[in-house]
Amino acid sequence: xxxQENQWQVLFQSPSSAARLGALKTNHGVIKTPAxxxxxxxxxxxxxxxEDLEVLRVQIFFANTYHLWLSPGxxxxxxxxxxxEFSHWHGPIITDSGGFQVFSLGRQSFRLRQxxxxxxxxxxxxxxxxxxxxxxxxxKLFLTPEKSIEIQFNLGSDIILPLDxxxxxxxxxxxAELSLARTHLWSQRSLQRYQxxxxxxxxxxxxxxxxxxxxxxxxxxxxxxxxxxxPFAGLAIGGVSVGEPKEKMRQAVGxxxxxxxADKPRHLLGVGEIDDIFDFVRMGxxxxxxxxxxxxxxxxxxxxxxxxxxxxxxxxxxxxxxxxIAPSCQCYAxxxxxxxxxxxxxxxxxxxxxRLATYHNLYFYMELMRKIRQAIANNQLNExxxxxxxxx
Amino acid sequence: xxxQENQWQVLFQSPSSAARLGALKTNHGVIKTPAxxxxxxxxxxxxxxxEDLEVLRVQIFFANTYHLWLSPGxxxxxxxxxxxEFSHWHGPIITDSGGFQVFSLGRQSFRLRQxxxxxxxxxxxxxxxxxxxxxxxxxKLFLTPEKSIEIQFNLGSDIILPLDxxxxxxxxxxxAELSLARTHLWSQRSLQRYQxxxxxxxxxxxxxxxxxxxxxxxxxxxxxxxxxxxPFAGLAIGGVSVGEPKEKMRQAVGxxxxxxxADKPRHLLGVGEIDDIFDFVRMGxxxxxxxxxxxxxxxxxxxxxxxxxxxxxxxxxxxxxxxxIAPSCQCYAxxxxxxxxxxxxxxxxxxxxxRLATYHNLYFYMELMRKIRQAIANNQLNExxxxxxxxx
Numbered sequence: 153x154x155x156q157e158n159q160w161q162v163l164f165q166s167p168s169s170a171a172r173l174g175a176l177k178t179n180h181g182v183i184k185t186p187a188x189x190x191x192x193x194x195x196x197x198x199x200x201x202x203e204d205l206e207v208l209r210v211q212i213f214f215a216n217t218y219h220l221w222l223s224p225g226x227x228x229x230x231x232x233x234x235x236x237e238f239s240h241w242h243g244p245i246i247t248d249s250g251g252f253q254v255f256s257l258g259r260q261s262f263r264l265r266q267x268x269x270x271x272x273x274x275x276x277x278x279x280x281x282x283x284x285x286x287x288x289x290x291x292k293l294f295l296t297p298e299k300s301i302e303i304q305f306n307l308g309s310d311i312i313l314p315l316d317x318x319x320x321x322x323x324x325x326x327x328a329e330l331s332l333a334r335t336h337l338w339s340q341r342s343l344q345r346y347q348x349x350x351x352x353x354x355x356x357x358x359x360x361x362x363x364x365x366x367x368x369x370x371x372x373x374x375x376x377x378x379x380x381x382x383p384f385a386g387l388a389i390g391g392v393s394v395g396e397p398k399e400k401m402r403q404a405v406g407x408x409x410x411x412x413x414a415d416k417p418r419h420l421l422g423v424g425e426i427d428d429i430f431d432f433v434r435m436g437x438x439x440x441x442x443x444x445x446x447x448x449x450x451x452x453x454x455x456x457x458x459x460x461x462x463x464x465x466x467x468x469x470x471x472x473x474x475x476x477i478a479p480s481c482q483c484y485a486x487x488x489x490x491x492x493x494x495x496x497x498x499x500x501x502x503x504x505x506x507r508l509a510t511y512h513n514l515y516f517y518m519e520l521m522r523k524i525r526q527a528i529a530n531n532q533l534n535e536x537x538x539x540x541x542x543x544x
Numbered sequence: 545x546x547x548q549e550n551q552w553q554v555l556f557q558s559p560s561s562a563a564r565l566g567a568l569k570t571n572h573g574v575i576k577t578p579a580x581x582x583x584x585x586x587x588x589x590x591x592x593x594x595e596d597l598e599v600l601r602v603q604i605f606f607a608n609t610y611h612l613w614l615s616p617g618x619x620x621x622x623x624x625x626x627x628x629e630f631s632h633w634h635g636p637i638i639t640d641s642g643g644f645q646v647f648s649l650g651r652q653s654f655r656l657r658q659x660x661x662x663x664x665x666x667x668x669x670x671x672x673x674x675x676x677x678x679x680x681x682x683x684k685l686f687l688t689p690e691k692s693i694e695i696q697f698n699l700g701s702d703i704i705l706p707l708d709x710x711x712x713x714x715x716x717x718x719x720a721e722l723s724l725a726r727t728h729l730w731s732q733r734s735l736q737r738y739q740x741x742x743x744x745x746x747x748x749x750x751x752x753x754x755x756x757x758x759x760x761x762x763x764x765x766x767x768x769x770x771x772x773x774x775p776f777a778g779l780a781i782g783g784v785s786v787g788e789p790k791e792k793m794r795q796a797v798g799x800x801x802x803x804x805x806a807d808k809p810r811h812l813l814g815v816g817e818i819d820d821i822f823d824f825v826r827m828g829x830x831x832x833x834x835x836x837x838x839x840x841x842x843x844x845x846x847x848x849x850x851x852x853x854x855x856x857x858x859x860x861x862x863x864x865x866x867x868x869i870a871p872s873c874q875c876y877a878x879x880x881x882x883x884x885x886x887x888x889x890x891x892x893x894x895x896x897x898x899r900l901a902t903y904h905n906l907y908f909y910m911e912l913m914r915k916i917r918q919a920i921a922n923n924q925l926n927e928x929x930x931x932x933x934x935x936x
Contacts, residue, residue, distance in 0.1 A: 224863060231864060474625075496615070503895060
């Protein structure tokens with residue numbers, strides 16, 4: 153049997169930064185890195201078909217265990233042949249543990265106290281797991297590290313993640329220590345359950361560990377060492393996602409990168425603005441997932457090279473604009489439609505608008521990653537960054 | 545110069561019913577009839593691209609002048625190169641006069657009195673035209689027969705329709721007479737303006753007349769004779785659309801079909817249930833437009849051969865159903881997805897659900913029309929009707 157570590161190969165290490173080219177082998181294909189992983193929460197990237205994703209050269213997408221567990225249910229999906237058969241996407245899929253949504257929806261509804269049916273109101277976390285109520289019907293549910301692994305095996309994911317304690321930012325030192333201890337405990341229990349289920353599976357997924365530790369250097373480094381030593385196939389970095397101060401994100405990741413073994417792929421959870429991608433690729437990150445390009449698309453924010461890297465197509469200045477979204481873009485939307493038509497579709501909330509926008513934004517990201525891989529090979533990553541207005 | 549009548553050819557007259565095969569030449573291509581015309585109100589068939597429509601073998605779509613006039617405006621569309629350039633659809637487009645929406649939105653808001661800004665509240669019709677308020681911003685607008693023709697020329701439509709008096713059903717005999725007189729007056733004024741604009745246009749559209757007359761035999765027949773004698777390129781039948789009693793619809797159309805000249809194509813406005821299509825094709829109708837397949841799609845009502853010709857995919861009985869929407873359907877949605885996945889997408893209001901459903905429903909209609917044309921040629925239309933549960 154091939155060990156999980158052999159699924160990963162570093163193909164080229166940049167001489168001028170920590171950036172590297174790699175290849176990660178999964179049950180449903182090889183992912184060339186650095187790679188961007190778009191989010192298809194409910195087993196669909198909103199408005200697009202798997203054939204669209206293939207044309208866009210999307211390599212893998214990110215589905216959310218929490219949502220699929222609640223509806224249609226992991227057992228239903230297993231009976232329907234697993235996520236790939238269900239969604240008609242036959243490339244790799246990565247799923248999260250479900251924890252992030254349990255924690256964030258729980259906190260939201262605790263703060264807002266809006267739900268009459270008690271949905272989401274209850275969030276009690278102890279070392280055993282997280283008790284909470286479904287945001288759909290208020291049903292009481294209990295998510296444990298073991299349960300999350302079982303759900304992800306049922307889904308038939310290619311890369312799975314262990315339950316971690318997703319505490320809010322900022323966090324006191326004491327709280328951060330307790331949270332990290334729990335994450336580490338849960339990591340070990342997740343691995344244990346993973347090893348048990350792996351023996352029974354014909355095509356077991358890869359499992360990545362998650363490094364936490366809030367914004368405390370010592371805790372981050374402790375976590376990096378602890379998680380790296382466990383037999384995970386890859387390492388994910390959690391707790392530094394979009395919305396937090398950029399400098400703090402870079403600092404927190406910077407503390408741990410030198411401690412990570414080269415022979416495991418490194419995923420940065422929930423991060424993916426254009427400057428983030430350049431900066432973290434240069435720090436040695438291999439893969440990113442983020443809702444940004446697809447979510448911005450549905451708001452009419454269409455990617456262009458110039459900072460802030462989008463135009464807001466809903467603005468009336470585009471009502472008569474005959475230019476394509478992005479002048480040099482070769483995507484289907486840019487080759488065939490004007491900004492004026494996109495503006496019209498968004499103004500009228502027409503479904504085709506969301507589809508063309510999503511298509512364009514993902515094309516932009518996939519093209520960016522292709523250029524980044526090429527630039528790493530040619531040692532021109534800083535030049536490329538400057539073309540996108542990111543300091544070289 | 546080719547006269548408008550020469551744009552239409554009857555290719556085959558069925559020996560066993562009034563059904564016929566025809567070809568209608570427009571500026572953007574030839575339409576094989578009988579044909580179904582899906583509705584793309586705002587210059588887009590909701591969720592689909594023009595390339596999708598080509599694969600579906602959609603021949604022509606129906607855009608609504610009222611909506612496009614109000615936003616983005618006919619002059620804006622003209623500046624952007626016309627509807628075809630704007631929407632990237634390069635096949636034929638038919639537009640209505642705008643009257644139907646002016647009349648029905650006006651009546652609705654008069655009844656409901658819901659709008660604070662006065663939008664739509666004002667609807668005053670006299671022989672000059674219709675005064676009303678925009679349903680968007682409450683702006684006072686005035687639609688006349690001449691104005692409607694001018695707007696449709698600006699849009700760059702292939703087939704245009706004259707403003708008619710769209711009175712509600714039922715209507716007293718006296719009201720029906722007044723309404724019909726106005727429709728006939730407006731038809732003549734529309735033709736006059738059409739002839740003037742045609743002289744200045746490099747590629748003038750075809751114009752079809754509209755036969756009205758409510759549910760009074762004498763008025764319907766009077767209208768059929770009057771409109772048929774005017775130099776229209778085709779004849780549309782108005783005032784018998786979905787929602788009215790089927791028997792009355794068939795009766796009203798039956799009164800006039802024998803009076804219509806064979807050498808003009810016949811369009812039935814706003815009608816398109818499966819049994820309607822069979823029945824009216826056998827009565828000699830050549831083209832239909834209807835929102836039904838696309839609107840049903842967005843409600844999760846997916847077409848199948850068995851009456852009522854759809855399944856409601858939102859029902860929980862489909863949650864684990866591994867079958868395709870329609871067992872024998874060769875469309876992309878049926879070839880690649882289960883009812884269970886469609887159910888999931890609709891339950892979660894995922895954009896891909898509306899897209900796949902619209903695709904399937906239009907495929908179903910296009911396939912139906914292809915089979916109808918074939919069956920007319922083979923004199924097997926009644927056999928085909930029975931396959932769809934429609935009496936032969």
